[in-house]
Amino acid sequence: MQKNYDCLVLGAGIVGLATALKIQERGRSVLLVDKGEAGAATSYGNAGIIERSSIFPHAFPQQLGEILSVIGNKRLDVRFHWNALMSAAPFLYRYWRASSPERHLETAKAALPLIENCMAEHMLLVEAAGAQHLIRQTGWLKFTRNPEKMEKYLKDLETVKPYGVKAEVVDAKGFALKEPHITAPVVGAVHYTDPANVTDPQELSRAYLRLFEQRGGVFVKGDARSMDPSGDGWRVDTVQGAVTGREIVLALGPWSAEIAGTLGYHVPLGIKRGYHRHYRPVGNAVLNHTLYDADYSYCAAPMLKGVRITTGAEFAFRDGPPTPDQMNEIEPLARSTFPLGEAVEADPWMGSRPCTPDMLPVIGRGSKHKGLWFAFGHSHHGLTHAAVTGRLVAEMMSGEKTFCDPTPYRIERF
Numbered sequence: 461m462q463k464n465y466d467c468l469v470l471g472a473g474i475v476g477l478a479t480a481l482k483i484q485e486r487g488r489s490v491l492l493v494d495k496g497e498a499g500a501a502t503s504y505g506n507a508g509i510i511e512r513s514s515i516f517p518h519a520f521p522q523q524l525g526e527i528l529s530v531i532g533n534k535r536l537d538v539r540f541h542w543n544a545l546m547s548a549a550p551f552l553y554r555y556w557r558a559s560s561p562e563r564h565l566e567t568a569k570a571a572l573p574l575i576e577n578c579m580a581e582h583m584l585l586v587e588a589a590g591a592q593h594l595i596r597q598t599g600w601l602k603f604t605r606n607p608e609k610m611e612k613y614l615k616d617l618e619t620v621k622p623y624g625v626k627a628e629v630v631d632a633k634g635f636a637l638k639e640p641h642i643t644a645p646v647v648g649a650v651h652y653t654d655p656a657n658v659t660d661p662q663e664l665s666r667a668y669l670r671l672f673e674q675r676g677g678v679f680v681k682g683d684a685r686s687m688d689p690s691g692d693g694w695r696v697d698t699v700q701g702a703v704t705g706r707e708i709v710l711a712l713g714p715w716s717a718e719i720a721g722t723l724g725y726h727v728p729l730g731i732k733r734g735y736h737r738h739y740r741p742v743g744n745a746v747l748n749h750t751l752y753d754a755d756y757s758y759c760a761a762p763m764l765k766g767v768r769i770t771t772g773a774e775f776a777f778r779d780g781p782p783t784p785d786q787m788n789e790i791e792p793l794a795r796s797t798f799p800l801g802e803a804v805e806a807d808p809w810m811g812s813r814p815c816t817p818d819m820l821p822v823i824g825r826g827s828k829h830k831g832l833w834f835a836f837g838h839s840h841h842g843l844t845h846a847a848v849t850g851r852l853v854a855e856m857m858s859g860e861k862t863f864c865d866p867t868p869y870r871i872e873r874f
């Protein structure tokens with residue numbers, strides 16, 4: 461194996477893979493390093509939505525009543541471990557402040573170029589990787605059984621329409637036509653039609669890896685903790701020995717902050733754990749779209765392995781033992797909504813969303829080191845933002861005009 465590269469990319473999640481591909485497209489030699497398999501960590505378990513319609517990122521509640529209901533620790537959308545709260549407190553305080561209506565709007569505007577380009581950039585990679593069979597262009601529907609909630613969702617829709625979001629308002633009859641096997645008394649839904657759905661997120665990562673290797677890229681197991689500035693570049697130890705690169709990209713998802721911290725970059729990265737489990741549909745029941753059940757706060761996504769039910773957020777230590785209470789409480793509710801049969805896996809999968817307190821990813825160069833780049837902190841939207849993040853890093857690295865102003869994503873903001 462060659463030992464010297466133009467660029468080392470650490471982390472073969474969907475963000476690292478897309479970044480490696482976009483750098484490689486600029487004619488550079490790239491080595492991708494991960495401690496495990498490609499796409500096997502957080503990128504394995506998401507709801508598979510390339511979320512063109514998510515203009516406003518998930519904010520911290522602002523109303524006292526809502527904050528108190530979170531503290532009750534019984535909500536389906538968010539749970540926390542008391543023992544993790546102390547260490548998460550500085551993150552949560554910053555997150556709460558950044559979620560004020562004014563700052564939330566600023567954040568949405570700062571993230572808009574990433575959202576606007578997320579589909580086009582992914583589709584370039586999907587086509588090049590021959591992975592079209594993993595993509596459904598069916599959008600997703602947010603549905604409710606509650607007429608008052610439906611009124612609110614219609615208002616929410618009006619706030620995102622100016623940002624180019626396309627959607628169809630669906631009444632009970634229309635919903636039944638789209639999803640004939642849903643048994644819940646749905647009053648209506650908003651069908652966001654632009655987003656795409658990945659039917660097996662890890663397979664997409666594997667397809668991106670195959671493309672990377674076909675184009676001459678090398679993937680090797682190694683530990684990012686061994687990274688070291690060396691000469692005028694960087695050195696990392698891999699199972700095939702030490703390798704060097706002129707540039708290095710940290711794309712380590714929820715592990716990024718601790719590695720960046722060893723180099724003197726301190727990012728208050730929060731962790732929102734999430735769970736999923738697949739279920740076989742009963743008989744000939746079919747789910748045609750990815751659904752968000754707004755009453756019970758879960759996603760149901762038709763995937764190759766079955767119907768994937770995903771949960772909301774759990775604030776807990778990243779490496780603490782799984783506590784799939786949300787999953788366990790959601791399961792009977794999901795069963796009462798769609799005829800789910802037996803679970804495919806013995807236990808729910810768990811992963812950790814890497815979250816910045818201002819809800820924007822960290823994309824850009826490290827100011828204290830030559831040739832150091834960051835691509836992490838994509839929270840609820842790492843699949844969505846992966847390709848567009850890769851493009852931005854690659855453009856900055858090769859000195860091209862960037863497709864958007866990268867200033868809001870720089871690491872120095874912390």
Ligand SMILES: Cc1cc2nc3c(=O)[nH]c(=O)nc-3n(C[C@H](O)[C@H](O)[C@H](O)COP(=O)(O)OP(=O)(O)OC[C@H]3O[C@@H](n4cnc5c(N)ncnc54)[C@H](O)[C@@H]3O)c2cc1C
Nearest residue numbers: 473474475495502503506507509684713734841842843844
């Ligand atoms: C339940 C759930 C649902 C979600 N739904 C969606 C969705 O529908 N749409 C969406 O856009 N996003 C969604 N997300 C978020 C999305 O999955 C993440 O933002 C995204 O996967 C992060 O990708 P990543 O490449 O940054 O991190 P990861 O996929 O975690 O990759 C990081 C890589 O770094 C490697 N690594 C770590 N430490 C080391 C080390 N020391 N040495 C070498 N390698 C190391 C890991 O092995 C891993 O492969 C969801 C998340 C969850 C949990």
